[in-house]
Amino acid sequence: MSHPIRGNAIIGQAGGPTAVINQSLVGVIEEAQRSDHIHHLYGARHGIRGIVNEQFYDLKRQPRNMLKMVAQTPASALGATRDRPDQNYCERIFKMFRKFDVRYFFYIGGNDSAESARIIDKIASDSKYELRVLHIPKTIDNDLLGTDHCPGYGSAAKFVASAFIGDNLDNRALQGVKINILMGRRTGFLTAASILARQRPDDGPHLVYLPERPFDVDQFVQDVQEVYDQLGRCVVAIAEGITDCDGAFWAEKMFSMRRENIERDEFGNVQLTAGAGSLADYLVVILRDRCKNIKRVRADIFGYLQRSFPDYCSEVDAWEARLVGQMAVNYSLDAERAGSVALVRLPSTTYSAGTKLVRLEEVAPVHPPKIKILPAEYINETGNNVLDSFREYVRPLVGHLPRVGWFEQIAQPWHR
Amino acid sequence: MSHPIRGNAIIGQAGGPTAVINQSLVGVIEEAQRSDHIHHLYGARHGIRGIVNEQFYDLKRQPRNMLKMVAQTPASALGATRDRPDQNYCERIFKMFRKFDVRYFFYIGGNDSAESARIIDKIASDSKYELRVLHIPKTIDNDLLGTDHCPGYGSAAKFVASAFIGDNLDNRALQGVKINILMGRRTGFLTAASILARQRPDDGPHLVYLPERPFDVDQFVQDVQEVYDQLGRCVVAIAEGITDCDGAFWAEKMFSMRRENIERDEFGNVQLTAGAGSLADYLVVILRDRCKNIKRVRADIFGYLQRSFPDYCSEVDAWEARLVGQMAVNYSLDAERAGSVALVRLPSTTYSAGTKLVRLEEVAPVHPPKIKILPAEYINETGNNVLDSFREYVRPLVGHLPRVGWFEQIAQPWHR
Numbered sequence: 001m002s003h004p005i006r007g008n009a010i011i012g013q014a015g016g017p018t019a020v021i022n023q024s025l026v027g028v029i030e031e032a033q034r035s036d037h038i039h040h041l042y043g044a045r046h047g048i049r050g051i052v053n054e055q056f057y058d059l060k061r062q063p064r065n066m067l068k069m070v071a072q073t074p075a076s077a078l079g080a081t082r083d084r085p086d087q088n089y090c091e092r093i094f095k096m097f098r099k100f101d102v103r104y105f106f107y108i109g110g111n112d113s114a115e116s117a118r119i120i121d122k123i124a125s126d127s128k129y130e131l132r133v134l135h136i137p138k139t140i141d142n143d144l145l146g147t148d149h150c151p152g153y154g155s156a157a158k159f160v161a162s163a164f165i166g167d168n169l170d171n172r173a174l175q176g177v178k179i180n181i182l183m184g185r186r187t188g189f190l191t192a193a194s195i196l197a198r199q200r201p202d203d204g205p206h207l208v209y210l211p212e213r214p215f216d217v218d219q220f221v222q223d224v225q226e227v228y229d230q231l232g233r234c235v236v237a238i239a240e241g242i243t244d245c246d247g248a249f250w251a252e253k254m255f256s257m258r259r260e261n262i263e264r265d266e267f268g269n270v271q272l273t274a275g276a277g278s279l280a281d282y283l284v285v286i287l288r289d290r291c292k293n294i295k296r297v298r299a300d301i302f303g304y305l306q307r308s309f310p311d312y313c314s315e316v317d318a319w320e321a322r323l324v325g326q327m328a329v330n331y332s333l334d335a336e337r338a339g340s341v342a343l344v345r346l347p348s349t350t351y352s353a354g355t356k357l358v359r360l361e362e363v364a365p366v367h368p369p370k371i372k373i374l375p376a377e378y379i380n381e382t383g384n385n386v387l388d389s390f391r392e393y394v395r396p397l398v399g400h401l402p403r404v405g406w407f408e409q410i411a412q413p414w415h416r
Numbered sequence: 417m418s419h420p421i422r423g424n425a426i427i428g429q430a431g432g433p434t435a436v437i438n439q440s441l442v443g444v445i446e447e448a449q450r451s452d453h454i455h456h457l458y459g460a461r462h463g464i465r466g467i468v469n470e471q472f473y474d475l476k477r478q479p480r481n482m483l484k485m486v487a488q489t490p491a492s493a494l495g496a497t498r499d500r501p502d503q504n505y506c507e508r509i510f511k512m513f514r515k516f517d518v519r520y521f522f523y524i525g526g527n528d529s530a531e532s533a534r535i536i537d538k539i540a541s542d543s544k545y546e547l548r549v550l551h552i553p554k555t556i557d558n559d560l561l562g563t564d565h566c567p568g569y570g571s572a573a574k575f576v577a578s579a580f581i582g583d584n585l586d587n588r589a590l591q592g593v594k595i596n597i598l599m600g601r602r603t604g605f606l607t608a609a610s611i612l613a614r615q616r617p618d619d620g621p622h623l624v625y626l627p628e629r630p631f632d633v634d635q636f637v638q639d640v641q642e643v644y645d646q647l648g649r650c651v652v653a654i655a656e657g658i659t660d661c662d663g664a665f666w667a668e669k670m671f672s673m674r675r676e677n678i679e680r681d682e683f684g685n686v687q688l689t690a691g692a693g694s695l696a697d698y699l700v701v702i703l704r705d706r707c708k709n710i711k712r713v714r715a716d717i718f719g720y721l722q723r724s725f726p727d728y729c730s731e732v733d734a735w736e737a738r739l740v741g742q743m744a745v746n747y748s749l750d751a752e753r754a755g756s757v758a759l760v761r762l763p764s765t766t767y768s769a770g771t772k773l774v775r776l777e778e779v780a781p782v783h784p785p786k787i788k789i790l791p792a793e794y795i796n797e798t799g800n801n802v803l804d805s806f807r808e809y810v811r812p813l814v815g816h817l818p819r820v821g822w823f824e825q826i827a828q829p830w831h832r
Contacts, residue, residue, distance in 0.1 A: 016590070017585070017590070059823075066823070071821075073820040074820075075585035077821070077823055078823070080590050162726055163721055166490050169491035170433055170490070170720050173429075277693040277694070278693070278697055281693040299693060300719030301719075302716070304583055305718070307586070308582035308583055310581050310585075402727035404490075405483075405493070406489070407459070407473045407475075407482070407486065
C-alpha cells in the first residue's frame with residue numbers, strides 16, 4: 001500500500017476559518033501541481049457539501065500569482081461548512097469518489113473533520129478501494145490532540161495579544177474597567193495568549209478567566225475590586241466558554257436566568273446561541289451594581305476578528321500552515337493510507353518545528369470524545385490568571401508583536 | 417500680539433484615544449525642542465486634571481528614540497480625561513498657568529477640548545495675560561467642524577475597512593448573517609468607512625445603518641431578508657448611535673423596553689450606558705425570530721479596537737496627525753493667540769492636504785451646539801446604505817488596505 005497511486009484528488013475546508021487556512025490549501029495545491037500521480041486536484045465548494053453537490057474549483061490550473069494572493073487571504077477560499085456527516089453522508093461522499101476516480105482526499109479542519117476523514121477512510125478500506133485520506137489540522141482554539149499546536153492558533157493569538165497591547169494602553173489613558181470576551185468554548189489557549197500584552201509590571205490583562213476553571217461571580221467581583229483599588233483600573237480577559245461549578249456555560253445560563261424573569265419579554269421565546277453579548281452585558285451590570293467606586297466599565301466582543309482579520313497573521317503560523325499542507329501531499333504519496341499531519345516542536349534553543357503523521361483517532365478521539373485543554377501548570381491556583389510560564393509555549397507561535405513606547409518619569413513641577 | 421512670547425508650555429490629551437494621537441504629541445514636542453521661546457514643555461498627566469493636580473512629564477528632555485516609539489504607539493501617552501471643565505475649573509487651570517509662567521497651551525482633543533480651550537483663552541484675554549491657546553483636533557468620529565477631516569479618523573476607518581474585508585470573507589465561507597456594531601454615537605463617518613471592504617459586486621457590508629437616519633426594525637428585518645434571499649448571506653454595519661424616529665438611541669431604548677418587562681430582574685436597577693451589547697443581542701434575536709430560513713446570526717462589537725489597535729494606523733493619518741502637532745507650535749509662535757489647527761484638502765488630482773488655523777468657536781460651536789455629520793449626498797434614499805461616492809472622500813485617508821485573492825470559476829465536474 002505504500003506505492004503512489006494514480007488518480008484524482010479532492011480537497012475541502014471545514015469549520016470556522018482561520019487567517020492561514022488558505023496557506024495550507026495553497027501548500028497542497030503547489031505540491032499537487034508538482035505531482036504526476038495526482039491528475040486533477042478539485043476544490044470542493046463549502047467542504048463535503050461541495051462533493052455531494054458536485055461543485056468544484058479546478059485547482060491545479062490556478063495561476064501562480066493567484067495562489068500567492070489566496071495564500072495570504074484569511075477565511076476559507078473554497079468556502080466552508082459546519083455539516084457533520086454521519087455514516088450515510090460519508091457513503092454518499094465515497095460514492096462520488098468512486099465515480100470520479102478520486103484516490104486522494106485532503107480535508108483541512110478540526111475535530112469534526114478528522115472524524116469525517118476517519119469514517120470515509122474506514123468505508124474505503126472496507127470496500128478495498130485504494131484511497132489516501134489526509135487530515136490537515138486548523139483551529140484557532142488549539143484544541144487538537146496529537147499535535148504540539150494547531151495552524152491558525154498563532155495568528156489568532158497574535159491578534160489577541162496585539163489587541164490587548166492596545167486596549168491596555170487605552171485603559172491606562174482613560175482608566176476604569178475593561179472586559180474583553182474572547183473566542184474559546186472549551187479551551188482557554190486563545191484567551192491565555194492575552195498575557196503576551198504584559199510588558200510593564202502593571203500591564204493588563206490583570207485577570208484571565210478560562211473555560212478550564214469554574215467562574216464564580218462573587219470571586220470575579222472581588223478580584224476586579226482588588227485590582228481596581230490597587231491600580232485605579234483593570235483589564236480583564238474572559239473566554240466565552242466560562243462555566244459555573246456544575247459545568248454549565250455562563251453565557252447560556254445568563255439567557256436562562258433572564259427567561260425565568262422575563263415571561264412577557266417579546267424576545268423570550270428565542271434563544272441566543274452565541275450568548276457572548278448577554279454575558280458581556282451581565283458582567284458590566286454586575287460590576288456597576290456592586291463596585292460603587294468604579295465608574296467606567298465597558299465590554300467588547302472581539303468575535304470573528306480573531307480568526308479573520310486580514311494582513312495580520314503570524315509569520316511562523318503562516319509558514320507552518322503552508323508546511324502541513326505540503327507535507328499532507330508528501331505523506332499521501334509515500335506513507336500510510338490515512339492520517340493527520342501533526343506539528344512537532346523540535347528540541348532546540350531557538351524555536352523550530354517539523355511534522356509527523358499521526359493516526360486520525362489520535363487527533364479526534366470519539367469514544368470517549370477528548371480535546372486538548374490548557375494544561376493546569378499554566379493556570380494560577382485561584383484560577384483567575386495565567387502564569388508567565390505559558391509565554392514559553394506561546395511566544396514563538398505568534399511572531400512579531402507591536403512595540404510600544406511610553407514616558408517613564410513624572411516631572412516635579414518646576415519653579416519650586 | 418503676533419510676536420513670539422518667551423515662557424513655558426503645557427500640553428494635554430483629552431477624551432477617547434486614537435491610534436495616532438501620540439503623533440500629534442510628538443509633533444509638538446519636536447517643534448518645541450527646536451524653539452528657544454518655549455523654555456519647558458510639560459505634559460499634563462490625564463489632561464487638564466494633571467494641570468490642577470500638578471502632575472507633569474518633562475517633554476523637551478525626552479530622547480529621540482523614545483519619541484519615535486511613543487509616536488507610533490496608540491492611546492494617549494500622557495493619559496487622558498473625560499473631565500469637562502466649567503468656568504470655575506478653567507480658572508483653576510489659569511491660576512496654574514500664571515504660577516508656572518505658562519505662555520503656550522496645546523490641547524489635543526475633540527469638541528469638548530476645543531470648548532475648554534476657548535474658555536481658558538477667554539479668561540487669559542480678559543486678564544490681559546499673554547497666552548497662546550492651540551487646539552489640536554483628534555477624533556475617530558470625524559465630527560469636528562472647520563476641518564476637512566480629523567486626525568485619528570483615517571486609522572480607525574482603516575481598521576474598520578480591514579475588519580470588514582476579513583469578516584466579509586468569513587461570511588462568504590460560512591454564510592448566514594453577521595452584524596458588526598461600530599463606534600459612532602452621533603455621526604456615521606466611521607461606520608460608513610466599512611464600504612471600503614467592497615471589492616466584488618456581492619461583497620459586504622450589504623447594509624449600513626447610520627445615526628444620520630432613523631432605524632426602523634421592521635425595515636431592517638425586511639432589508640436583511642431581501643439580501644439573504646438573494647445571496648444566501650448578509651453582512652451588516654450598524655453604528656452604535658442609531659436612533660428611532662423620535663431621535664431616541666436604540667441602545668438605550670433596548671434597555672428601557674427590557675426594564676418595563678423585567679421588574680423582578682436582578683439587574684433591573686442598573687443602567688447600561690454603552691448598550692451596544694443589548695443592541696447587538698436584540699437584533700440577533702429579532703432576526704432569528706422573524707426570519708425563519710436564516711440559521712446563523714452573529715453580532716460582534718468592535719469597540720475600542722477601532723481606536724487602539726496597535727501597529728495598524730493609516731500612513732496618511734499618522735503623517736497628518738504629526739503635521740497638525742507641528743503646525744500648532746508654528747502657529748503659536750507667529751499667528752493669532754488662539755485657534756484650532758484644521759486640515760485642508762488641496763485641489764489636486766492626487767490627494768494632498770495642508771493646514772490652516774480656524775477659530776475655536778468654529779470647531780465646537782456651543783450656542784447652538786453643532787457637530788459634523790455624514791453629508792446626505794453619501795446616504796442612499798432608503799437610508800440603509802452608503803453610496804460609492806463616499807469612497808472619494810474616505811479612500812485617501814486610510815492608506816494601504818489588505819489585498820485579498822479568490823478563485824474565480826467553478827469547474828464542471830470532470831469525466832462527463
